[in-house]
Amino acid sequence: MTIPNGTSRSPTSPGPTSVPPPAHHLDPVLVHRWIAELDRRLRASEARLTELDAAIGDADHGANMTRGARAALTALGEQEEASAARLVSAVGYALSRSVGGASGPLYGTWFTALGRSLPEQDPADPGQVARALVAALEAVQQLGAAEVGDKTMVDALAPASRRALEAADSGADLAGVLRLAVGAAEDGAVATVPLRARRGRASYLGARSEGHQDPGATSAAIVLDALRTAAGA
Numbered sequence: 569m570t571i572p573n574g575t576s577r578s579p580t581s582p583g584p585t586s587v588p589p590p591a592h593h594l595d596p597v598l599v600h601r602w603i604a605e606l607d608r609r610l611r612a613s614e615a616r617l618t619e620l621d622a623a624i625g626d627a628d629h630g631a632n633m634t635r636g637a638r639a640a641l642t643a644l645g646e647q648e649e650a651s652a653a654r655l656v657s658a659v660g661y662a663l664s665r666s667v668g669g670a671s672g673p674l675y676g677t678w679f680t681a682l683g684r685s686l687p688e689q690d691p692a693d694p695g696q697v698a699r700a701l702v703a704a705l706e707a708v709q710q711l712g713a714a715e716v717g718d719k720t721m722v723d724a725l726a727p728a729s730r731r732a733l734e735a736a737d738s739g740a741d742l743a744g745v746l747r748l749a750v751g752a753a754e755d756g757a758v759a760t761v762p763l764r765a766r767r768g769r770a771s772y773l774g775a776r777s778e779g780h781q782d783p784g785a786t787s788a789a790i791v792l793d794a795l796r797t798a799a800g801a
Contacts, residue, residue: 587800588601588797588798588799588800589800590742590743590799590800590801591742591743591798591799591800591801592693592741592742593691593692593693593742594652594686594691594692594696594697594742594799595652595691595692596650596651596652596655598652598795598798598799599644599652599655599656599659600644600655601798601799602794602795602798602799603637603640603641603644603659603794604641604798605794605795605797605798606637606640606790606791606794606795607634607637607638607640607641608794609790609793609794609797610630610633610634610636610637610787610790611634611637613630613787613790614630614631614633614634615630616630616786617629617630617633617783617786617787618630618631620780620781620782620783620786621783623780624765624769624770624773624776624777624780624782624783625768625769625770625783626669626769628668628669629669629671629783629784629787630783632667632668632669632671632672633667633671633675633787635666635667635668636662636663636666636667636671636672636675638666639662639663639665639666639667640658640659640662640663640666642662643658643659643661643662644658644659646658651686651687651688651689651690652683652686652687652691652692653683653684653686653687653688653689653692654683655683656679656680656682656683656686657679657680657682657683657684658683659679659683660675660676660677660678660679660680660681660682660683661676661680662676663675663676663679664676664677664680670712670768670769671784671787673711674708674711674712674721674784675791677704677707677708677711678704678705678707678708678725679704680707681700681703681704681706681707681708682700682701682703682704684703685699685700685703685704686700693742694735694736694740694741694742694744694745695736695737697732697736697742697745698729698732698733698735698736698737698745698749699733699736701725701728701729701732701733701749702729702730702732702733704725704729705722705725705726705729708721708722708725709722712767713767714766714767716756717763717766718763718765718766718767719760719763719764719765719766719767719770719777719782719785720765720767720768720782720784720785721782721784721785721787721788722785723756723757723759723760723763723782723785724752724753724754724756724757724784724785724786724788724789724792725753725756725788726756727752727753727755727756728749728750728752728753728756728788728789728792729749730752731748731749731751731752732745732746732748732749732752734748735748735749742799742801743796743799743800743801744801746792746795746796746799746801747796747801749792749796750789750792750793750796753785753788753789753792753793754789754793756785756789757781757782757785757786757788757789758781760781760782760785761779761780761781762778762779763777763778763782764777764778765777765782768784770782
């Protein structure tokens with residue numbers, strides 16, 4: 569799908585080298601696969617994210633996110649026999665320390681809150697994953713005070729969290745929850761194109777921020793799609 573400013577609906581990303589078996593719970597193995605896939609996806613999408621950020625930001629979102637994913641991989645490599653919850657929280661701490669600009673605190677907060685909302689030791693079932701996504705969204709909104717329509721990552725994370733919770737409450741498995749969440753996140757990212765930014769550096773551009781897809785919402789969709797891919801969904 570092509571959006572009004574000539575960009576594609578989703579960031580360019582090559583297909584995975586192999587399709588993992590479907591995951592039914594979020595466990596430590598899936599977390600490691602998730603962050604490895606996220607690192608791959610962000611490296612493939614770095615130029616695209618930079619292009620988006622150059623239009624309404626500092627043109628550093630691609631490099632920042634790639635650096636953060638590499639730091640997250642390193643952090644996971646230092647964790648031995650940790651639970652999924654602790655691993656996800658470790659990713660958050662790594663992103664907070666390594667990603668520059670506003671994205672570092674926001675993504676750090678999202679992953680840390682997600683980890684703290686997962687079961688401490690046991691793998692998380694679809695309902696627990698969905699509720700953790702809601703809690704992570706709330707933590708980001710508390711930090712950044714952004715709402716849907718402000719042209720931020722919240723425009724992707726909010727509909728994704730809502731759809732995930734609806735799917736889980738309807739009895740969907742993890743694959744179904746993640747597929748619906750990703751679809752909502754991608755639609756939310758595309759929906760930022762006509763919006764005028766009301767938060768962050770882009771808000772200083774006023775009407776000039778209109779017509780551009782928000783880089784934060786775009787990377788948020790990538791984060792969730794990396795989880796979907798890692799889960800074999």
